[in-house]
Amino acid sequence: MALSGKAMHRWYLIHKWTSLICTIFMLMLCLTGLPLIFHEEINQLTRAPEITDLSGRASTGAADLDAMALIAKAEKPGWQLMFLTWDKDSPLINAVLGPTMKAGEGDVHFVPFDRRSGEQLNAPPPNEGVMYFLLDLHASLLMGLPGALFLGLMGVIFTLSVISGVVVYAPLMRRLPFATVRQTMSRRIKWLDLHNMIGMVTLAWVSVVSITGIVLTLVTPITAIWQQEQIASLKLTYGDAAQSDPADPVSPGQVLERVLTAVPDAELYFMSMPGSPYATPHHYAMGMRGNTPLTEHMVKIALVEAATGKLISIKDTPWYISAINLSIPLHFGDYGGLPLKILWAILNIAAIIVLGSGLYLWIVRRNKTREKRLQSLQAQLTTENPS
């Protein structure tokens, strides 16, 4: 790590400029991210649907599912059913309708049902309210795909700032043991030590959260690529015959029945209608979660031909889709109970302190350089005009 003074200065400049560019956005992400860690608890308290206890009732059969689809469609005439989603921890099924099959999350309409009775439930829509606003701000600055991609870029710049921060840490610590916070009169030195210590201790966490965050900004393009690949590979296997528009497509209930025959103990996750994201224009896609803690974030996809109801394949998603599915828990910290969420929140606050102290250190240093310049200018003036 014996970098020359010149090289080290270059690293310092990288640290300064990358940090200056992204700090304001990172502060916004930390502040909005803090309540989002507890999204389950907050939503449970404020927006959970009233579900009466029906324990012992069997789960939904195919007929119920088709009835749900009809009830949901009647609520928004002219809209299309895009997805049916199964909640993981409650007996809830959401029918998701959109004005078009490609509608964004902010534009869709949710109709919740109790999966045991098929009864429609009353619940505030999950794409409204303070928590949804915070998530939308956090994920895309309220600007959809361009906003998300911009934040992804900020994430990349932040990662550069973290790497350069680790490099410029060395010369500052040549004579200090790890985690020293010097007790001096200088506020600058105290905050410099805190910036270095907290930054270094939270390095692994910050790296995991920022890299998974960057991955999540790419969900839309990555999903589109996957859909194109699926369509292309189906065309290759079945030719154009399988690509014709079904005049009389099978119903969601029939698709569910077909999939459950093949996988009786399936952990249902979602059903994507033909033409919507995650499916193809001519196939239903049924997503299933894994049954173990390690695989519950992974998804298996069953493709069912809309025209015939034929089960085409049951496949693991490719690595890049698994990367997205693993990035969600690793980003939000909601995969290890409440204690992990609390640790996540403390680390989030620590990151805010590192960002804030970094900004403070830059301002102090800037004033100092300014003072120095002023002094040398004055000295110059007095030597030039001795009077």
Add this chain to the structure above:
Amino acid sequence: MNHSAKHASRSGWQIYRWPLLVNLLALVGIVAALIGNGVYDFLSWLCLGTTVGLMIKAAKQ
């Protein structure tokens, strides 16, 4: 942590070995809860909690 003489210049390894250890511990904590429940969750809280505790202790010096 306080073995190095006060004025001797420390090598890169000496500077980075403790941060490396602390961050490996944090990484074990982050991954453990993903692998399983129960014991794995507990291991996760323990590892990540230790790094957070270290940080708070150092800040309070």
